[in-house]
Amino acid sequence: MQQPRVDILFEHAPSARVLIGGAWRIGENCPRAEATINQLQALHGLEIVRLETQDLMHWDSLLLTYIRALSQFCDAQQMTLDTRGLPEGIQGLLMLAAAVPERQDASRQKNPDDWLSVLGRHTLWLIKDIGLLADFIGEAILGLFRLLGGQSQMRWSDFWRLVEACGPHALPIITLISTLVGMILAFVGAVQLKLFGAQIFIADLVGLGMAREMGAMMTAILMAGRTGSAFAAEIGSMTVNDEIDALKTSGFSPMDFLVMPRILAMLVTIPLLCLYADIWGMIGGALVAAGLFDISASEYLIQIQTRLRLIDFEVGIGKSAVFGILVATAGCLRGLLCQRNASSVGLATTSAVVTGIVYIVISDALMTLLVTALNLYKR
Amino acid sequence: MLTPSTTPHPPDLSPRQVHISVRELTMAYDDFMVQKDMDFDVLRGEIFIIMGASGCGKSTLLRHLIGLKPPVTGEVFFDGQNLWKLPPKERQSMLLKMGILYQSGALWSSMTLAENIALPLTAHTPLSAKEIADLVSLKLALVGLSGFESFYPAEISGGMQKRAALARALALDPEILLFDEPSAGLDPISARRLDRLIVHLSESLGITAVIVTHDLASLLDIGTNSVFLDTETKTIIAKGPPDMLLRTSTHPTVKEFLTRGQSKRTATSAREASR
Ligand SMILES: Nc1ncnc2c1ncn2[C@@H]1O[C@H](COP(=O)(O)OP(=O)(O)O)[C@@H](O)[C@H]1O
Ligand SMILES: [Mg+2]
Numbered sequence: 191m192q193q194p195r196v197d198i199l200f201e202h203a204p205s206a207r208v209l210i211g212g213a214w215r216i217g218e219n220c221p222r223a224e225a226t227i228n229q230l231q232a233l234h235g236l237e238i239v240r241l242e243t244q245d246l247m248h249w250d251s252l253l254l255t256y257i258r259a260l261s262q263f264c265d266a267q268q269m270t271l272d273t274r275g276l277p278e279g280i281q282g283l284l285m286l287a288a289a290v291p292e293r294q295d296a297s298r299q300k301n302p303d304d305w306l307s308v309l310g311r312h313t314l315w316l317i318k319d320i321g322l323l324a325d326f327i328g329e330a331i332l333g334l335f336r337l338l339g340g341q342s343q344m345r346w347s348d349f350w351r352l353v354e355a356c357g358p359h360a361l362p363i364i365t366l367i368s369t370l371v372g373m374i375l376a377f378v379g380a381v382q383l384k385l386f387g388a389q390i391f392i393a394d395l396v397g398l399g400m401a402r403e404m405g406a407m408m409t410a411i412l413m414a415g416r417t418g419s420a421f422a423a424e425i426g427s428m429t430v431n432d433e434i435d436a437l438k439t440s441g442f443s444p445m446d447f448l449v450m451p452r453i454l455a456m457l458v459t460i461p462l463l464c465l466y467a468d469i470w471g472m473i474g475g476a477l478v479a480a481g482l483f484d485i486s487a488s489e490y491l492i493q494i495q496t497r498l499r500l501i502d503f504e505v506g507i508g509k510s511a512v513f514g515i516l517v518a519t520a521g522c523l524r525g526l527l528c529q530r531n532a533s534s535v536g537l538a539t540t541s542a543v544v545t546g547i548v549y550i551v552i553s554d555a556l557m558t559l560l561v562t563a564l565n566l567y568k569r
Numbered sequence: 570m571l572t573p574s575t576t577p578h579p580p581d582l583s584p585r586q587v588h589i590s591v592r593e594l595t596m597a598y599d600d601f602m603v604q605k606d607m608d609f610d611v612l613r614g615e616i617f618i619i620m621g622a623s624g625c626g627k628s629t630l631l632r633h634l635i636g637l638k639p640p641v642t643g644e645v646f647f648d649g650q651n652l653w654k655l656p657p658k659e660r661q662s663m664l665l666k667m668g669i670l671y672q673s674g675a676l677w678s679s680m681t682l683a684e685n686i687a688l689p690l691t692a693h694t695p696l697s698a699k700e701i702a703d704l705v706s707l708k709l710a711l712v713g714l715s716g717f718e719s720f721y722p723a724e725i726s727g728g729m730q731k732r733a734a735l736a737r738a739l740a741l742d743p744e745i746l747l748f749d750e751p752s753a754g755l756d757p758i759s760a761r762r763l764d765r766l767i768v769h770l771s772e773s774l775g776i777t778a779v780i781v782t783h784d785l786a787s788l789l790d791i792g793t794n795s796v797f798l799d800t801e802t803k804t805i806i807a808k809g810p811p812d813m814l815l816r817t818s819t820h821p822t823v824k825e826f827l828t829r830g831q832s833k834r835t836a837t838s839a840r841e842a843s844r
Contacts, residue, residue: 431678435675436671439667441692441693
């Protein structure tokens with residue numbers, strides 16, 4: 191196997207010969223165009239570059255890119271590049287590559303991004319996004335009125351199928367996560383409470399924490415990952431496949447037909463799931479209390495019964511309903527806004543989960559403020 | 570509500586009646602202009618071809634005709650009624666007179682073929698379940714898919730999906746059928762069968778067909794009239810029956826398109842083949 195090589199002969203003043211030889215293939219240690227160009231630049235009075243081959247054995251696209259680089263250099267320096275000494279195959283391919291001139295606007299140029307413009311763009315995007323979501327929720331409310339007025343095209347069979355997908359199928363994962371969250375709450379709290387010999391208040395901590403906050407929050411986050419993403423993927427692939435257009439032209443409103451059953455199914459199931467998560471969280475807390483801190487199950491239960499009131503559960507469940515609406519809306523909206531290509535379904539799904547979770551946390555902060563301001567927990 | 574019967578609108582006897590007119594239509598996505606100043610008429614019962622290179626805006630034009638995208642300027646008329654000036658309710662019922670075959674078929678993938686065809690019927694007609702089932706099996710039989718009622722779209726071949734989508738487009742006995750590249754992704758034989766089916770249906774039901782295509786064999790074969798959208802000038806550069814355009818058009822782009830950029834000799838033989 192012969193090494194690929196390039197020799198430059200500058201015998202008579204205006205023209206130089208570039209002799210290309212050896213095996214020019216991707217993977218071989220081929221000479222680089224920049225090196226040759228540097229050498230050519232050093233020659234004074236050079237006007238014509240003749241490319242010739244000498245014992246050239248194999249060649250592939252690598253040689254072509256090398257010659258193209260030389261050719262661009264010659265164009266820029268207004269020299270003549272003579273390729274007649276090359277094999278016909280190479281000449282043919284070079285002609286093919288040069289047949290259509292490069293379109294200036296085709297290779298899109300990206301403006302260099304300074305942080306200010308990135309910040310600005312993202313802010314505008316976020317404002318637009320919140321506007322879109324608000325519009326969409328508004329439309330959903332109109333859809334709800336149509337449903338109440340018996341004008342909706344929603345099919346109850348879709349609704350029941352979705353209730354099954356949102357609810358019972360989510361139970362195993364919710365059981366696992368909420369039990370563990372209950373255990374974590376109990377453990378973190380108990381280590382501190384034990385310093386004062388007040389372990390019994392583990393029950394208060396876990397009970398209030400799960401009922402008011404964590405039950406709703408964990409359920410909503412799980413639903414965003416499990417169901418919001420599924421909504422976005424289902425509706426997104428329908429968008430890509432023109433199925434949404436087909437619905438519209440068959441006289442169906444995607445809002446009534448696809449979005450309403452999903453929002454309603456989520457709205458019906460999530461409070462139940464939240465209550466279920468509350469209970470398992472408290473069971474998780476009881477396990478830690480009994481196992482590590484010597485509090486019997488009956489003590490724990492009595493403590494929870496004296497401390498927790500209905501309003502604690504009501505606040506959590508109310509929050510979960512709001513989260514459910516946000517998660518379902520974000521999923522459906524992302525699916526409907528999906529671009530018409532396959533990779534955009536993935537983007538829509540990711541974005542549904544991310545926006546779902548962001549809206550959960552933002553709305554939770556607002557609702558917690560509201561509940562405190564209204565003094566709902568007052569005894 | 571529509572009450573479908575087998576032939577709700579008998580074939581029109583005066584052949585010169587205008588069914589669809591497009592006037593000074595300009596189409597754009599945001600600030601990206603697709604086509605401008607488009608003017609053409611589609612007569613009742615015609616098989617009207619919209620042709621042009623990929624990306625020239627054929628699908629976009631179709632979206633304007635079927636009420637999915639409002640024009641930037643200009644008007645679309647059906648039977649003399651301005652589509653985009655109608656109140657939404659009436660526009661909706663006008664759109665129900667159209668059957669659309671999307672490029673990808675666009676069958677609802679979570680439903681069986683029977684449910685796909687039945688859905689528009691249950692929503693827009695007062696028919697009983699039994700009558701709907703009968704209609705579904707009739708429509709499937711028309712496109713040669715008898716017995717496939719309980720198949721899901723993913724379980725049948727591409728050609729069968731296209732035909733099933735045609736059956737769905739026929740569900741409400743439309744007056745106009747619109748097709749987006751019906752032969753795209755089909756082998757020549759299936760494409761041919763679909764062409765024949767379109768001609769057959771349009772003749773026997775008196776349906777006006779608007780077909781977006783760049784399948785030369787098919788458009789020269791079945792088209793009775795056409796427009797050619799140009800990418801360079803962004804407007805219509807030729808109108809008329811496709812075979813006449815092939816013979817008489819002097820516009821280089823149209824000529825190149827209709828002859829596949831080949832010499833005169835092959836052009837003539839292509840014409841002969843299409844006879
Ligand atoms: N949703 C869209 N947003 C922006 N531009 C689009 C969109 N859809 C199509 N286009 C552009 O409009 C032009 C016409 O597209 P299209 O009507 O699909 O072409 P055709 O069907 O003739 O191949 C293309 O240049 C395409 O890039
Ligand atoms: Mg198209």
